[in-house]
Amino acid sequence: MDDSEPNPWPTVLGVGVLLMLLVSLALVAAGGWSWFAQFLAGSADSWVQAILAGVVIVVTAWIARATERSNQRKEEHQRQRNFRAAQAFLPDALASLGVYLAACAKLLNGAFYNPQEERQNWIVPTLEVGMRETLRESIRHATPEVGDHLAMILRNLQVNHSRITQLRDDRSLVMDRTMLISYMYGLGEIQAMVDRMYPFARDEQQCFHPTLVEYSEFRSAFRSLDIDEDEIRSELIGTLEEFTKRRVVRLNRKFQFLGPANRDIPEKS
Numbered sequence: 001m002d003d004s005e006p007n008p009w010p011t012v013l014g015v016g017v018l019l020m021l022l023v024s025l026a027l028v029a030a031g032g033w034s035w036f037a038q039f040l041a042g043s044a045d046s047w048v049q050a051i052l053a054g055v056v057i058v059v060t061a062w063i064a065r066a067t068e069r070s071n072q073r074k075e076e077h078q079r080q081r082n083f084r085a086a087q088a089f090l091p092d093a094l095a096s097l098g099v100y101l102a103a104c105a106k107l108l109n110g111a112f113y114n115p116q117e118e119r120q121n122w123i124v125p126t127l128e129v130g131m132r133e134t135l136r137e138s139i140r141h142a143t144p145e146v147g148d149h150l151a152m153i154l155r156n157l158q159v160n161h162s163r164i165t166q167l168r169d170d171r172s173l174v175m176d177r178t179m180l181i182s183y184m185y186g187l188g189e190i191q192a193m194v195d196r197m198y199p200f201a202r203d204e205q206q207c208f209h210p211t212l213v214e215y216s217e218f219r220s221a222f223r224s225l226d227i228d229e230d231e232i233r234s235e236l237i238g239t240l241e242e243f244t245k246r247r248v249v250r251l252n253r254k255f256q257f258l259g260p261a262n263r264d265i266p267e268k269s
Contacts, residue, residue: 090201093134097157097194098224100125104164105187105225111167112180112232119175122168127157146208149197156190177234184227185244189251191221212252218244 103125110117135154139147163183166173195217199205222229222240232240 087138087201087203089130089134090138091198093131094194094197094201096128096131097153098191100127100157101187101191101194102225104160105184105227107164107167108180108184108187109227111175112177112184115175119168120171122164124161124164124168127161143208145210146197146200149193149208149210153190153193153197156186156193160186160190178236181232181234181237181240181243184222184225184232184240185247187225188218188221188227188229188244191224192217195221195224213248215245215248218248 107122107124111119132154135150139150139154142150160183163186167175192213196210197208200208219229219241227240229240229244237243
């Protein structure tokens with residue numbers, strides 16, 4: 001049983017004791033069980049105590065359950081108020097994320113088309129402190145669906161920042177096209193997740209329920225990041241579009257998004 005749920009057994013026990021006592025008294029009053037009536041007459045004090053104990057158990061359990069439910073309602077209302085406060089800043093945080101992701105995409109695009117570019121001159125984009133705090137507050141007070149989605153965005157952002165920083169600082173790291181394509185895909189994944197959150201963040205959508213990922217979401221994300229998924233290619237894994245379509249299937253399995261298990265990934269029109 002969940003620790004947050006009230007324990008129903010005191011109520012069940014108390015009700016059971018009372019029912020047993022009432023049935024016994026009813027049988028005695030109806031003229032049956034004369035031997036039991038004599039037993040009751042000789043043990044009146046004990047029976048009164050038993051009845052009172054049963055009443056106390058029932059009343060105590062009822063009060064405990066009512067108090068627990070009242071506290072849960074108060075906690076839920078407070079959580080909703082806290083999330084509403086954080087949600088007011090969420091659209092600006094998502095917009096800042098878009099600027100950050102576009103700046104990262106510009107670096108990767110430059111590295112892909114100009115491999116000889118001096119990486120030590122890169123200015124690695126940074127995440128605004130206020131944006132990170134908004135995401136953390138939203139995660140803390142959001143529903144599980146929203147919190148999990150924002151947590152994935154935050155984790156992927158940290159991975160992306162580590163990748164970009166390593167590319168700049170590690171001179172021994174060979175920047176081949178296959179690696180750059182995988183990094184561009186990572187940016188597209190984050191951007192697609194950010195785009196999914198916009199309607200809810202702007203209060204245009206009352207509830208947020210994750211669904212299966214569509215390739216069209218990535219296509220829109222790559223357009224926002226000024227990444228040409230048709231032109232970006234390597235001999236080993238093909239174009240970024242082909243690579244992404246393969247990864248979309250794996251992504252749906254990994255995160256187990258809600259929706260039909262065998263939905264076809266739409267082809268690019």
